[in-house]
Each structure stands twice: as C-alpha cells, then as structure tokens.
Amino acid sequence: MRVLRHDAAEFPFFCRTLAGATLDHARASCGGVKAAFAALWTKVVLRPMRLALFEPDIPQNAGTLIRLGAGLNVPVDIIEPCGFLFSDRGFKRAGMDYLDAADYVRHSSWQAYLASRAPGRLILLTVRGSLPYTDFAFAASDTLLLGRESAGVPDTVHEAVDARLRIPLRTGMRSINVAQAGAMVLGEALRQTKGWP
Ligand SMILES: C[S@@+](CC[C@H](N)C(=O)[O-])C[C@H]1O[C@@H](n2cnc3c(N)ncnc32)[C@H](O)[C@@H]1O
DSSP, rough: OOOHHHHHHHHHHHHHHHHHHHHHHOOOOOOOHHHHHHHHHIIISOOOOOEEEOOOHHHHHHHHHHHHHHHHHHHHHEEEOOOSSSTTTHHHHTTTTHHHOEEEHHEEEEEEEEHHOOOSOEEEEOOOOOGGGGGGGOTOOOOOEEEEEEEBBOHHHHHHEEEEEOOOOOHHHHHHHHHEEEEEEEEHHHHHHTTOO
C-alpha cells in the first residue's frame, strides 16, 4: 500500500520533471541548431570577413598577412600592382608553406577589384582615419583594407570606402607596420563578430 501511495504521489511529479527536462533538452538543442545555422549563414551566405592589401610594396609583409589569413580562415585580396614578384624569396619565406593552404586572390588593379569584389563594407585602416577601430562596430562580411607601406592609399580610395579607422598611437608616431596593423584590427573584428575559427 505504502509503495502504491508513494508511486501514486510521485508519478505526476515524475511526469512533470520528465516533461521539463525534455523541454530543456529541446530548447538547448534548438539553441545549438540556431548557433550552427548562424555560423553557417555567416560563412556561406554572408561570406567571411576578408583582408585586402592595396598595392603592397614589401613581400615579407604581404606573405605575413597571407599567412595570418590562412591561420584565421580569412581570405586575402591582393590589389596589384605590387612592389615585388610573387616568386620573391622574401614573400615565400614569410608565407612559408601556408601559402599553399591560403585563400588569396590577385586583382590586376583597384578598378578590377571593385568590379569583382565580395559584397560587404570596405573598411579602410588609415593613419588619416578619425575613428579609433576599438569604437567601431564590425560586421562579419566586412573587408579590412590596408594601404601601401610607402604611401597608404590615394584619395580616390579614401572616397570609395564605407569607413576609415585609425589605430591610436602616441604623439609623434605616424604609423606601425602594415602586417601588425592588419593583425590588430582583424583580431578585434573577429572577436566582435565571433568569427574566430
Ligand atoms: C606604414 S603604413 C603607411 C603610412 C603611409 N605613409 C601613410 O601616410 O598612409 C601602411 C598601412 O598600415 C596601416 N596602418 C599603419 N599604421 C596605422 C594606424 N596607426 N592606423 C591605421 N592604419 C595603420 C594602414 O593601412 C597603412 O596604409
């Protein structure tokens, strides 16, 4: 009798607990599916964030940035003319064997790049920018555009972009190395957009 009473009392409780747990499990799975779908949407439909190098001068910097892109799953656009050949030893050494795994595209000119570039905003990193990159809201489909080591980018490029960001430096410092600038801002942009591989 006691067991029966006990069972009778516990059965509805057991059913409620089971239903609650099942619901929680369903909610959790649904959250997981949503997150996976969002990640897939970002990578396939919105496309991943990209780096673009405007007429790079120095092969080691370009190789370093392509290697960075390979490691972080960020395709790199190289807008030619470059100040080096792709057979350059410095380029190959900086990119190491990651060059083979890297997703990089060469564009013959700025105009050719504009005609074929991936959708999304163009975000220029420039010492002439007024907005610190840490105050900017990045989107997963942004392309971070880096200027030439010797001269940045021309005014026509400044006018064509959607935003111009600056890495704040201490007074008297004009700029930092282009590959370091790219790595700093890409890190923040991937952090904000949950784009880390
Ligand atoms: C060596 S800098 C070029 C400096 C060039 N003489 C100029 O005045 O633009 C090469 C590239 O690195 C990036 N860069 C370097 N320092 C930066 C900073 N403080 N803020 C934003 N971008 C920077 C920019 O993309 C820049 O075009």
